[in-house]
Amino acid sequence: MHFASDNTGPVPAEVLEALARANEGYMMPYGADPLMEGVKAKIREVFEAPEAAVYLVATGTGANALALATLADPWQAIFCHRVAHVEEDECGAPEFYTGGAKLTLVDGAGAKIDPAALETAIAETGTKGVHGVQRGPLTITQATELGTVYTPDEIATLTGIARAHGMACHLDGARFANALVTLGCSPAEMTWKAGIDAVSFGGTKNGLMGVEAVIFFDPARAWEFELRRKRGAQLFSKHRYLSAQMAAYLENDLWLRNAVAANESASRLAEGLRAIPDAEVLYPVEANMIFAGWPRAGHRRAQEAGAQYYLWPFDQPLDGPGDEILTARLVCDWSASLESTDRFLSLVRG
Structure with a gap:
């Protein structure tokens, strides 16, 4: 993740x-x-x-x-x-x-x-x-x-x-x-x-x-x-x-194949986030980057399980009410697996 x-x-x-x-x-x-x-x-x-x-x-x-x-x-x-x-x-x-x-x-x-x-x-x-x-x-x-x-x-x-x-x-x-x-x-x-x-x-x-x-x-x-x-x-x-x-x-065409894989992973991740109650994708997902917000409780579950991503902006505390929305940046690389994406989404969803 x-x-x-x-x-x-x-x-x-x-x-x-x-x-x-x-x-x-x-x-x-x-x-x-x-x-x-x-x-x-x-x-x-x-x-x-x-x-x-x-x-x-x-x-x-x-x-x-x-x-x-x-x-x-x-x-x-x-x-x-x-x-x-x-x-x-x-x-x-x-x-x-x-x-x-x-x-x-x-x-x-x-x-x-x-x-x-x-x-x-x-x-x-x-x-x-x-x-x-x-x-x-x-x-x-x-x-x-x-x-x-x-x-x-x-x-x-x-x-x-x-x-x-x-x-x-x-x-x-x-x-x-x-x-x-x-x-x-x-x-x-x-x-x-x-x-x-x-x-x-x-x-x-x-x-x-x-x-x-x-x-x-x-x-x-x-x-x-x-x-x-x-x-x-x-x-x-x-x-x-x-x-x-x-x-x-x-x-x-390794350069193109890598980019296709990264973009497809980002699309899957964005679709999964959109399906989660109280989660929102903030900008169009047109490449391999996603900016999204979801409740703090989901962030805590994901990060405690080892997920690595940046809160965006950085200064949002993980301590606080579980239902408060925190925003994040997630970027998919060419090697991102469907399994890790789905596991991340399950943790966010709770």
């Missing part, structure tokens, strides 16, 4: 086997390994982008911060949702790696940027000459921090607004695969065809040991990113161990 996050789960056997194979003999360092050439070719094929520049880093924070640093100058604003991952969970890394670019927070229901709010935020930025920050890139979290998903049309609307003001567009895809299988579209349709310039293509939250890809659809940005990756301590010496993970992830 592990629903704390999708980075708590195990690594698929296919990935561990690929790492064992990569461990044999010698390979050149810093991304010059032959495995990386295959990764580049496969990502370009998957995204229908033969000229794309493709790089690997170890963390999602590194991917987002370095990509945004490549797209933004220190004196610019980066436009993101008020509860975007880059705002809530990266300890100021985007500001640090950009050399001081300002995150400008934009509202919108369900953690999705409202187009009118984005227009207003852009209009209010860059109007003070040398005394104010200038307009910089837009970044979109997909899937969002509340588990909702932007459609390609919604992305295109936002990027269209940004492009009208000469702004670049980044997509934080830590849960890229989960959003993609929900939408049933192609990676190209969710990215460059919808106006995205750079993508953080997540792996860690979808089963990998620790690797993310950064993709620039305009290869002219590649050299600056390479320099920033090295300067930012994200250029791995024994790079083959990153390449091996990503190669296994892409082979035989």
Whole structure:
């Protein structure tokens, strides 16, 4: 009953086997390994982008911060949702790696940027000459921090607004695969065809040991990113161990199969919660994340039996009246079993 996050789960056997194979003999360092050439070719094929520049880093924070640093100058604003991952969970890394670019927070229901709010935020930025920050890139979290998903049309609307003001567009895809299988579209349709310039293509939250890809659809940005990756301590010496993970992830659609499994587990969990009296699912379940509330007594039963998940917000006490509603975040990973889901639901139900 592990629903704390999708980075708590195990690594698929296919990935561990690929790492064992990569461990044999010698390979050149810093991304010059032959495995990386295959990764580049496969990502370009998957995204229908033969000229794309493709790089690997170890963390999602590194991917987002370095990509945004490549797209933004220190004196610019980066436009993101008020509860975007880059705002809530990266300890100021985007500001640090950009050399001081300002995150400008934009509202919108369900953690999705409202187009009118984005227009207003852009209009209010860059109007003070040398005394104010200038307009910089837009970044979109997909899937969002509340588990909702932007459609390609919604992305295109936002990027269209940004492009009208000469702004670049980044997509934080830590849960890229989960959003993609929900939408049933192609990676190209969710990215460059919808106006995205750079993508953080997540792996860690979808089963990998620790690797993310950064993709620039305009290869002219590649050299600056390479320099920033090295300067930012994200250029791995024994790079083959990153390449091996990503190669296994892409082979035989493991990345899509993992996302389907995680999303299906989340759907089953959400359906079960909706059937429990006094329980409520708070946002649409469009990927592998659920935000829900149910009586404190159910939380106590689940947590005393070993269930792991976060109360959301964190500061809700487990001590108190049993019928009081406490809210929580639950995230399903690729390995979540039907048995553990059903056991959790029985404990909540009592």
